[in-house]
Amino acid sequence: MRIPLAQLRTDGAARRLFNAGLLALCAIAALPGLAQAGTIRILALGDSLTAGFGLDETDGFVPRLEAALRAQGYDVTVLNGGVSGDTSAGGLDRLDWALADKPDLVLVELGANDMLRGLDPATTRANLDKILARLGQEKIPTLLAGMRAAPNLGPAYAAAFDPIFPDLAKAHGVALYPFFLDGVATVMALNQADGMHPNAAGVKAIVEHIAPAVIELIRSSGLAKTG
Structure with missing residues (x-):
């Protein structure tokens, strides 16, 4: 009145x-932050593949994924928890620090450097198991991105390394994206000169492939959609 x-x-x-x-x-x-109250905070916990090694800031995985999800109408902020050179042990060591940002969803992309250094797959498995257990305790929806052993490491190493990701995803009841570099690994046109890190076109392909899995987790977890 x-x-x-x-x-x-x-x-x-x-x-x-x-x-x-x-x-x-x-x-x-x-x-503070009232206008962003509905924003979904996604933590990308990973290594150089997440951090955007060798790329312009806007071409990295994190900004590209955020842009792709926003283009689909999702109000998201993707937090860059990638550290170049990080192993699964490094990711575990800084997990508490990363969770201080209070993410609503976590994408775990770790293990590539373990494999490249020929570390014992049992150690990689144990570290990722602890990371997923902690995220489970916090009840944070999680997407585990898988990695595959390089052929030069031999069939015995691959037999021990490759099953880590599907095994742990099943054990912890988290979503699995089988291979983070799907469609990009070994394709020289999609990689930088080192043949290991995706270029801008490679990141674009990775995001196109993985975004539907992230969206599915957002929906199945009941996180808000705006748009």
């Missing part, structure tokens, strides 16, 4: 009501 200003000058009760309402509106407007 609109109260005439002349009445406000003489009606003490109405004036107090008006002032209380004004203060409440000011308090609401002052709340």
Whole structure:
């Protein structure tokens, strides 16, 4: 109901009501991040493949994934938890720090450097198991991105390494994206000169492939969609 200003000058009760309402509106407007209250925070916990090694900032996996999800109408912020050269042990060591950002969903992309260094797959499995267990304790929906052993490491290493990801996804009940570099690995036109890190076109392909899995997890987890 609109109260005439002349009445406000003489009606003490109405004036107090008006002032209380004004203060409440000011308090609401002052709340930090209110406009972003519905934003889904996605943590990409990984290595150089997540960090965007060798790429312009806008061409990395994190900004490209965020742009792709926003283009589909999802109000998201993708947090770059990638550290170049990181192993599964490094990801585990900094997990607490990464979770301080309070993500609503986590994409785990670790293990490539373990494989490239020829580390014992049992150690990689144990580290990823601990990461997924912690995320489970926090009840954070998780997408585990798989990796595959390079052929030069031999069939015995691949037999121990490759099953880590589907095994752990099943054990912890998390979503699995079988191979992070699907369609990009070994394709020279999609990789930088080192043959291991995707170029801008390679990142674009990775995002096109993995985005539907991220969207499916957003939906199945009941996280908000806007658009």
